[in-house]
Amino acid sequence: DEGMLELREELAIYLRRTSSIDVDPQTELVITAGANNAFTGAMIVLLHPGQKVIVPSPYHFNSVMAVRMLGGEVTEVSVDDSFQPEVDEIEAAIDDDTCAICLNSPNNPTGAVYERETVDRIVDLCLEHDIALVCDETYSSMVFDEATHYSPRSRRDAINHVIALGSFSKDFGMSGWRMGYVVGPSEFIQEYLKVQDAVTICAPTAGQLLALEVLKTGIDFVEDELRRLGLLRDLAYLRASEIDALQTKRTRGTFYMFPRVKGCKDSKKLVADILQSTRVLVLPGSVFGLSGEGHVRISIGPLTPEAVDEAFDRLSGFFSDP
Numbered sequence: 001d002e003g004m005l006e007l008r009e010e011l012a013i014y015l016r017r018t019s020s021i022d023v024d025p026q027t028e029l030v031i032t033a034g035a036n037n038a039f040t041g042a043m044i045v046l047l048h049p050g051q052k053v054i055v056p057s058p059y060h061f062n063s064v065m066a067v068r069m070l071g072g073e074v075t076e077v078s079v080d081d082s083f084q085p086e087v088d089e090i091e092a093a094i095d096d097d098t099c100a101i102c103l104n105s106p107n108n109p110t111g112a113v114y115e116r117e118t119v120d121r122i123v124d125l126c127l128e129h130d131i132a133l134v135c136d137e138t139y140s141s142m143v144f145d146e147a148t149h150y151s152p153r154s155r156r157d158a159i160n161h162v163i164a165l166g167s168f169s170k171d172f173g174m175s176g177w178r179m180g181y182v183v184g185p186s187e188f189i190q191e192y193l194k195v196q197d198a199v200t201i202c203a204p205t206a207g208q209l210l211a212l213e214v215l216k217t218g219i220d221f222v223e224d225e226l227r228r229l230g231l232l233r234d235l236a237y238l239r240a241s242e243i244d245a246l247q248t249k250r251t252r253g254t255f256y257m258f259p260r261v262k263g264c265k266d267s268k269k270l271v272a273d274i275l276q277s278t279r280v281l282v283l284p285g286s287v288f289g290l291s292g293e294g295h296v297r298i299s300i301g302p303l304t305p306e307a308v309d310e311a312f313d314r315l316s317g318f319f320s321d322p
């Protein structure tokens with residue numbers, strides 16, 4: 001089913017306050033078993049085999065996996081030096097087989113927070129070509145350095161074309177409880193509920209009860225944790241800047257860093273060498289798309305300042321060895 005009504009009502013209030021999204025909790029919102037579940041369900045509704053989905057690269061690999069699993073084709077488009085989508089490339093990639101454009105902002109793996117002007121230009125393309133815009137907003141609350149998250153679902157002229165996804169795992173620290181949501185036009189939601197009923201039936205009841213309690217009484221704690229994360233990011237970027245081999249672009253969202261490693265041609269081999277030598281686990285950039293090669297993704301979210309220091313001490317030693 002669509003989830004507990006009281007939870008949907010509280011979430012609708014939260015989304016209006018934080019993202020300027022006006023959503024009818026009765027007809028435009030479904031609680032899901034995580035954001036991955038929400039994305040895959042959205043693709044089942046929107047995508048026919050052989051159709052294309054445009055995705056800026058680097059991308060969240062689970063999303064691309066879902067598109068290909070359903071028989072769709074992924075068209076990768078590049079981002080600029082600040083990891084912002086290249087709108088002209090997106091426009092050039094649209095053809096008669098394109099059914100959707102997918103955005104993930106704040107972005108996993110780069111941490112980029114997409115600029116409002118850029119997002120609006122992409123929305124305009126979707127309106128012009130009558131295709132869907134699927135926005136993964138899992139990290140919407142994790143914006144720093146005076147950045148703001150912009151949800152195109154807040155555009156009143158685009159509500160029939162924009163589908164927004166979110167997760168309690170990241171915004172509310174509920175990883176493992178498998179709680180997410182999808183917001184869309186009522187016609188889309190009616191079709192989505194058929195997928196939900198056939199695949200998962202509903203989101204876990206225990207998770208729904210916890211999410212409701214967080215929305216009612218736990219927002220202050222969440223905001224305290226975000227302030228802690230902001231300080232942790234400052235430390236991590238400072239330590240990364242001390243390692244000459246890491247060319248780190250500071251982005252303004254999430255708890256991920258996505259530095260380019262000087263001279264790296266095989267990020268999977270590099271990551272294996274780092275793990276074996278230092279017992280520090282990072283992810284190879286190549287798993288996030290063609291443009292990710294030569295990068296590594298560093299995640300600091302669950303760490304203490306002491307653990308961040310220790311990790312970068314080990315990385316510094318690895319890259320300092322001849």
